[in-house]
Amino acid sequence: MSKKICDFLIVGGGVVGLSVARELRKRSPKASICVLEKEGNVGVHASGRNSGVIHAGFYYSPDSMKAKFTRSGNLDLHQFCDEAKIPVNRCGKLVVAGDEKEEQVLDVLAERGRINGVPLTLIDKSQAADIEPRAKTYRRALWSPSTSSINPRQVLDALVTCLKKTGSSLSFGETFVRKGQNSIQTNKGTIEAGMIINCAGTYADAIAKQFGMGRDYVILPFKGLFIYAPEANGAIRTHVYPVPDLSTPFLGVHVTIGADGKTKYGPTAIPALWNEHYQGLKNFRMGEFLKVASAVGRKFLTDGEFRRLARSEIRKLSRPFLLSQVSRLISGVDLSAKPEWGPSGIRAQLVHKPTKSLVMDFVVEGDKRSLHVLNAVSPAFTCAFPFSRHLCDRIFS
Numbered sequence: 090m091s092k093k094i095c096d097f098l099i100v101g102g103g104v105v106g107l108s109v110a111r112e113l114r115k116r117s118p119k120a121s122i123c124v125l126e127k128e129g130n131v132g133v134h135a136s137g138r139n140s141g142v143i144h145a146g147f148y149y150s151p152d153s154m155k156a157k158f159t160r161s162g163n164l165d166l167h168q169f170c171d172e173a174k175i176p177v178n179r180c181g182k183l184v185v186a187g188d189e190k191e192e193q194v195l196d197v198l199a200e201r202g203r204i205n206g207v208p209l210t211l212i213d214k215s216q217a218a219d220i221e222p223r224a225k226t227y228r229r230a231l232w233s234p235s236t237s238s239i240n241p242r243q244v245l246d247a248l249v250t251c252l253k254k255t256g257s258s259l260s261f262g263e264t265f266v267r268k269g270q271n272s273i274q275t276n277k278g279t280i281e282a283g284m285i286i287n288c289a290g291t292y293a294d295a296i297a298k299q300f301g302m303g304r305d306y307v308i309l310p311f312k313g314l315f316i317y318a319p320e321a322n323g324a325i326r327t328h329v330y331p332v333p334d335l336s337t338p339f340l341g342v343h344v345t346i347g348a349d350g351k352t353k354y355g356p357t358a359i360p361a362l363w364n365e366h367y368q369g370l371k372n373f374r375m376g377e378f379l380k381v382a383s384a385v386g387r388k389f390l391t392d393g394e395f396r397r398l399a400r401s402e403i404r405k406l407s408r409p410f411l412l413s414q415v416s417r418l419i420s421g422v423d424l425s426a427k428p429e430w431g432p433s434g435i436r437a438q439l440v441h442k443p444t445k446s447l448v449m450d451f452v453v454e455g456d457k458r459s460l461h462v463l464n465a466v467s468p469a470f471t472c473a474f475p476f477s478r479h480l481c482d483r484i485f486s
Contacts, residue, residue, distance in 0.1 A: 091278035095121040095258075098273070098282035100265050100296060102126030103136035104241070105465050106288035107248040108477035114255045116481055122257040123282075125275065127264040132245040134365065135290055136470060138434030139241040140315070140345055140356070143167065144468040145182070145233045147202030147209055148333060148340070154451045156205045158472035158479070163235055165474040170239055173247040178348045182236035182328040183217055185226035185418055191332040195231050198332075208235050221327045223419040236328060240348045241470060265289065268299040284484060287461040291364040291437040297461035302454040306463055307384050308437045310364050315345070315355035315431040316408060318415075319423060322350040329418045337398060338438065338449050338466060342405065342414040353431060354415045357405040358398075360385045367433045388445055395447075439464035451476065453483070460484060 097113050099106045102124050110124050124131075131137075143166050146159030170177050186192040195211065202209035210232045212220075217230040224230065252259065266274045272281040287296045291310050297303035318325075329344040339358040346352055362381055365372035388395045405411045408427060416422040439448040451472075452464035460480060469476065 092281075093123070093278065094281045095123045096283045097122045097286065098280055098284070099124045099286045099288055101288035101290055101293075102128070102131035102259065102261075103134065103288060103290055103465075104132065104139075104245060104248070104470050104473045105136075105462060105476065106286070107131060107245065107252065108473040109286055109288060109480055110252050110257050111248060112474075112477040112481045113484075114252070114257055116485060122252075123280070124252070124257065124259045125263050125265065125280070126259060126261050129261050131249055131259070132242065135434060135436055136245060137242055138432060139470045140353070140434075141238050141241050141348055142328065142345060142468070142471075143177070143237040143239060144471045145202070145207045145209070145235045146205050146471075147198050147207045147231075147233065148335075149201065149205070151201060151204040153449070154476075154479070155449075155466065155468070155472065156201070158451070158475040159468055160205050160207055161475040162468075162472040166239070166244070166471060167237065169247070169474070170244065173244075175239060175243045175247060176348055178238040178346060178350065179234075180236070180238060180327045180346045181220070182233040182330060183221055183224050183226075184231040184233070184330045184332060185217065185224055186229065186332050187417055188227055192227050192229055194332045194335070195229055197335070198231055202231075202233075207233070209233055221325065221329060221419070223325065223421055224327075224329050225418060225420055238328075238346055238348045244470075265292075265296055283458075285459040286480065286484075287459065288465070290465070291435065293437065293461060293463055293465075294439075297454065297463060300456075300459045300461065302459070302461045303463050305442050306448070306452065307380070307440050307442055308463070309381060309384055309440055310361035310366065310435045311358050311438050312361040312366060313356035313358055313434045313436060314406070315353040316411065316428045317431055318344070318352035318354050319426045319428050320352045325352050325419065331418060336394070338447055339398075342411060342418075344415060344418055354411060354428075355405075355431075356434075357402055357411075358436075359402045359406070360399065361435050365435065367435065384440060388440070392445055436467060437465070439466070453480065455483065
């Protein structure tokens, strides 16, 4: 068993953990920085399974961290991709309304965008058709020209290259086991660190509790599934999203254009049964299953809105139903098609135990020795660079 010492130890090699390491290096050129990743590569879970959409930042309440970080993160990520020569599909996004009630929400989103400093335009039906001829909207739509798509794997790989060049270390296949008195124990040995930054995704709450943090919270894993659209590359020009339910952290079924021009429909947002419940019984852990079952069961019994959301999301596992949802957004959808499901992704959704509510914004707790990212909520990939600056401001304050 080995023993290591470092100034900063980051647990979790997703986009947030890597971005924190990058920002720490900028502020502490001579510090020893180590990223601990339990898998054999970075971004094996949520970050590497991300949709790749660079969001603009108009969905979110102006007083939220998400609003602040998404707008600046959009600019940062575009710049990073340009400098790293990572292809960006600057396809934009249309948000379409199904009826008069949904159209009123477009005005709410437009106002949020104005306050958040996001370039947005309310357009009429004919203008929407000029942008995407197959888009369907009631009378108006919202056009977001700064929404784009990238390949998240390329961003993660570029971050790893950056970290290696600047002297940070990445330890793969090494898992956090438990907190020691002045160290942590891993499956490979002991690590002493001046500061520990917990960016462990679905495991962040369990790790935080060992440090006396996050006692009011529990993380529930939600599974997202897309289907590959039976469309030729370039058949759809832009992302097409529905008007969202602003009371939930999910954006509904939408049409996503990838960096390569391919089209996807989805996603679902159903509770996973354990943290890495991607397919079948792979990665099954009884303790995680019991934790999730208990938390979901309590919410299902006590929260009528959660019951409604869960039932509506479960229906999306039916391809005909999911395709019918897509047909509300664009014309020409073959409802009899049987497209393939893409690989699933799991998002770590924080629940506030006292109120039993889904937490809609970033949550961080910590002290002078450790910092814990309890809720790196979507769109954390877009927000990663400014969020890492926020975390480092706390570390160096």
